Structures are given as structure tokens and as C-alpha cells.
Amino acid sequence: MxxxxxxxxxxxxxxxxxxxxxxxxxxxxxxxxxxxxxxxxxxxPPPEGLMQAMADAILTDPAAHLYGPVLGRMDLRTELASQWSANYGGSVTSDQVAVTAGCNQAFTSTIATLARAGDEVIVPLPYYFNHQMWLDMAGIRAAYLPTGDDLLPDPERAAALITPDTKAIVLVSPNNPAGVEYPAPLLRAFFDLARAHGLALVVDETYRDFHSAPGAPHDLFRDPDWDDTLIHLYSFSKAYRLTGHRVGAIMASPARLAEVEKFLDTVAICPPQIGQIGALWGMRNLGDxxxxxxxxxxxxxxxxxxxxxxxxxxxxxxxxxxxxxxxxxxxxxxxxxxxxxxxxxxxxxxxxxxxxxxxxxxxxxxxxxxxxxxxxxxxxxxxxxxxxxxxxxxx
Known part of the structure; x- marks a missing residue:
């Protein structure tokens, strides 16, 4: 066998x-x-204009059918950096942005650069099941952070879970599966905790576009050195109905993304070109x-x-x-x-x-x-x- x-x-x-x-x-x-x-x-399906942009690329852009940059098309990375800087009131540059084949790949590639078998990652309960599956398959222990009836994680309880093997804290907000939105002060408290212990704070904001409060959901990007602690994950699947085209993103330090590039090159070589073209068109045209x-x-x-x-x-x-x-x-x-x-x-x-x-x-x-x-x-x-x-x- x-x-x-x-x-x-x-x-x-x-x-x-x-x-x-x-x-x-x-x-x-x-x-x-x-x-x-x-x-x-x-x-x-996505809005008609977005589908038309992808169809036009298929028919008229020969480069859309070739391998692209491993970390994604520079035009999309630049647009992400510009909009994130404006929306969060901070500074994000294109070399702090990578595009991935969906947000699950953003997570797996990030964790692969942070931890190896035997290490630990703090994960609030309830967890997003694909996060747990990847940690299991990589031999990384999930250190569970229980939540109460409000389903909000407690930084003090998280601090008690930190060991020499801990490499990161993972948060999802708005949360999958719980639906709760983590208040900005809570995210800041976790950021401070992670920085104090030399850990990465991985914040998955796949559902950011449906947050109940207008404006930025937190101020973490306003920290001039945000990328020494924060790793931000995003998905275009929900925003522009691009689930089948697999487009996600990571915002992190250039040094972190250099390690991510190694992972992505061995898994998918590059994110799908047509999906990236659609995502860029959506960012530029579908705000309303x-x-x-x-x-x-x-x-x-x-x-x-x-x-x-x-x-x-x-x-x-x-x-x-x-x-x-x-x-x-x-x-x-x-x-x-x-x-x-x-x-x-x-x-x-x-x-x-x-x-x-x-x-x-x-x-x-x-x-x-x-x-x-x-x-x-x-x-x-x-x-x-x-x-x-x-x-x-x-x-």
C-alpha cells in the first residue's frame, strides 16, 4: 500500500x-x-462590465494567457496599495502587496513562511475550517483561544497561550463562521500583544467590504511600521463575485513577501491572469x-x-x-x-x-x-x- x-x-x-x-x-x-x-x-455572476473586461482580455491580450509575475500583476498590486492607503489612512506600497490565487492561498503561503511542523499558532474559536485544515496538514499546532457568548477573543487569554513555539496569532474579522466584527480597539490590543512578543498578527479581512460600519475597520495601517507585525489577507471572491477565478491578496513586509514568493512559485507559479484583470477593473469601476x-x-x-x-x-x-x-x-x-x-x-x-x-x-x-x-x-x-x-x- x-x-x-x-x-x-x-x-x-x-x-x-x-x-x-x-x-x-x-x-x-x-x-x-x-x-x-x-x-x-x-x-x-459578476457585473456585466467586469465580465466584458475579462472577455476582452481573453480575445485581445495575448499576454493574459501567459505566466505572469509570481506575486501578481503590478497594476493590480499598485491599485491595491493606493486604495488601501486611502481607505485605511495609512501607507501601503506596491512592494508590500502580493496577489494570490484566492485568500486560502494567501493564508497557506503566509503560514508556510511563519511556522514549521511543531510550531504553534493561536486561533480563536470557532475557527475557519480551512485554516485548521492547513495547520493540521503542515503539522502546526493550533493553540485554541476560547470565546464566550459574545464570540470575541480576549487578548489577555491569548497572552497566556504564548509559548516559545508560538509564531503567530490569526484573526478573521468580520468573522467566519461567527459573523461578529472585531472592534478596532480589540484589533489594536492584539497588534500590541503580537508586537510585544515578536509574533505575526495575521488578520483575514475577506468580508471587509460588508462591515456594518463605514470607513476603516481599524487603524493598524496607520502605524508607520505596521509591516513588522501585521500580515493582512483579502479576497476578491465576495466583493466582485470572482469565486471561480481565485484572486486574493496579502499585505506584508517586502521581506515576508520574498519568502511568500518561493511558496507561490512552487504551487501555482502565478495567480490567474484573467481573474486579476477582472479584479482590477472592479476596483476601478465598481465602487458604487x-x-x-x-x-x-x-x-x-x-x-x-x-x-x-x-x-x-x-x-x-x-x-x-x-x-x-x-x-x-x-x-x-x-x-x-x-x-x-x-x-x-x-x-x-x-x-x-x-x-x-x-x-x-x-x-x-x-x-x-x-x-x-x-x-x-x-x-x-x-x-x-x-x-x-x-x-x-x-x-
Whole structure:
């Protein structure tokens, strides 16, 4: 039998793919069709102008079909640096920007330069499952930082987890899966903690464009030496509906990106050219459109909040960006509850056990009691339908 890397067998199967298998081959009643709230990805195509820009590049730009720079097209890197400097009130230069094949690659390449097998990375609970999977496969220990009912991590509790093996602290805000937005002072406290201990603070802001507050969500880029501590991750998938084109970004020191370049060159050589062309066109032309998308997501968030207020047996723990994180009322583990919701309510929702350790693995019990609802693909009518279906269930 061929050998298998035990780090890969140690981690779990891709959660969204596992959930899809729950409904493969299933027929759902016409009066209650499947409502798929499992994946945080837009299903509509990009705006027509953006698609036209990509189509034109395919037909008229021979260079778009060739290898590009490993760290991404310079025009996109320069635009990112300019807009981030303006939006965050700090200074970001093009040599502090890399483009990646999606934000997951931004994360994996970053962690690969920070830590090796046996090292530790502090990760708040609940975690984003692909982050956990990469740490497992790399042999890096996730030092879990529990959160309470507000789902916000505590810097003082994080400080107690730091050991000589700790290399980084990873935060996601707005959070996947919890939906909560980390306040600017909290992010600053983690920045100060990381700097004091010589650690990297990795902040994944994939859902930044749907933050409930206007303006910059934090002031970290205003620090003149931000890149000695902060590594910022971003995704174009949600902003411009480019999920299939895989475009993400890293903002970090030039020295860090020189190490990232080694990783990227061995994995994908370069990020997809056509997706980068689309992302650049979107950044230059879709500001007003993206502002409208943000308002629609915020309206759906409000619909979720109002809907769960009508479900006294359910607790809405966090809600923001694409996600609602809820405590269910059933005397069963969340993985069993999620499977049961497929049968009883034609709902596909991910269980908390996909976002943190169960009690048997040292967890607090939060994972078994919670569910993540990815509501961005449900309009307000669909959200009303979700609330109605949950309201018919009894514990």
C-alpha cells in the first residue's frame, strides 16, 4: 500500500463537500425546496462590465494567457496599495502587496513562511475550517483561544497561550463562521500583544467590504511600521463575485513577501491572469455597485436579526457579513442536528462541530451547541422562509 502523510489523515474532510453529500441524489418536496445555506459564496455572476473586461482580455491580450509575475500583476498590486492607503489612512506600497490565487492561498503561503511542523499558532474559536485544515496538514499546532457568548477573543487569554513555539496569532474579522466584527480597539490590543512578543498578527479581512460600519475597520495601517507585525489577507471572491477565478491578496513586509514568493512559485507559479484583470477593473469601476451590495447584505443581516427575535428557543450569538452563528435548542450534537434539518426542514446548514473541537477533543461544548448559517445567498424572502421553517420545529 502506498504511504500517506499522517498529517493529512489527521485532519477532516472538506466540510462544505461533506455537507453536499448529505443532499446528493435527494429529492425535496415542491412546497419546501432545499434552502442551501452551507457555503459563503455568491452564486450570481459578476457585473456585466467586469465580465466584458475579462472577455476582452481573453480575445485581445495575448499576454493574459501567459505566466505572469509570481506575486501578481503590478497594476493590480499598485491599485491595491493606493486604495488601501486611502481607505485605511495609512501607507501601503506596491512592494508590500502580493496577489494570490484566492485568500486560502494567501493564508497557506503566509503560514508556510511563519511556522514549521511543531510550531504553534493561536486561533480563536470557532475557527475557519480551512485554516485548521492547513495547520493540521503542515503539522502546526493550533493553540485554541476560547470565546464566550459574545464570540470575541480576549487578548489577555491569548497572552497566556504564548509559548516559545508560538509564531503567530490569526484573526478573521468580520468573522467566519461567527459573523461578529472585531472592534478596532480589540484589533489594536492584539497588534500590541503580537508586537510585544515578536509574533505575526495575521488578520483575514475577506468580508471587509460588508462591515456594518463605514470607513476603516481599524487603524493598524496607520502605524508607520505596521509591516513588522501585521500580515493582512483579502479576497476578491465576495466583493466582485470572482469565486471561480481565485484572486486574493496579502499585505506584508517586502521581506515576508520574498519568502511568500518561493511558496507561490512552487504551487501555482502565478495567480490567474484573467481573474486579476477582472479584479482590477472592479476596483476601478465598481465602487458604487459594491456599496450597494454592502447595503443589501446589511439588510439581510437585519432580516436575520429580526427573524431570530421571533424564535425564543434559538439564540443568535453572532450576525454579520455573510454569517449568522446560532445556538440551537435541541438535546443533540450540532452535527446530528444539521443532518436532521435536511430531513425535517429541507435546510442545509453547517454544524458547529465543523468549526471547533467537540467536548471529547477538549472543547467547551460550544461546537456541539451551535450552527453556522451562511445567509448571503438567501434574499429577504428566503430568510423569512428559513425562520418559518425553524419555527415549525420542536425540541
Amino acid at each position: 502506498q504511504p500517506t502523510n499522517p498529517n493529512f489523515t489527521h485532519t477532516f474532510a472538506p466540510p462544505v463537500m461533506e455537507a453536499r453529500r448529505w443532499v446528493d441524489g435527494r429529492n425535496f418536496p415542491a412546497h419546501r425546496p432545499l434552502l442551501n445555506l452551507s457555503q459563503a459564496a455568491p452564486v450570481d 455597485w459594491l456599496a450597494g451590495e454592502r447595503l443589501e447584505i446589511l439588510a439581510r443581516r437585519d432580516a436575520i436579526t429580526q427573524g431570530f427575535a421571533r424564535l425564543p428557543d434559538w439564540t443568535l450569538m453572532g450576525c454579520g457579513a455573510y454569517f449568522a452563528y446560532v445556538r440551537h435548542p435541541f438535546d443533540a450534537r450540532s452535527d446530528a442536528v444539521a443532518r436532521d434539518l435536511v430531513d425535517r426542514a429541507s435546510l442545509l446548514i453547517l454544524p458547529g462541530t465543523m468549526f471547533g473541537p467537540a467536548r471529547a477533543q477538549g472543547g467547551s461544548g460550544q461546537a456541539e451547541a451551535t450552527l453556522r448559517i451562511a445567509f448571503a445567498n438567501a434574499d429577504r424572502t428566503g430568510i423569512s422562509d428559513l425562520i418559518d421553517r425553524l419555527g415549525t420545529l420542536t425540541a
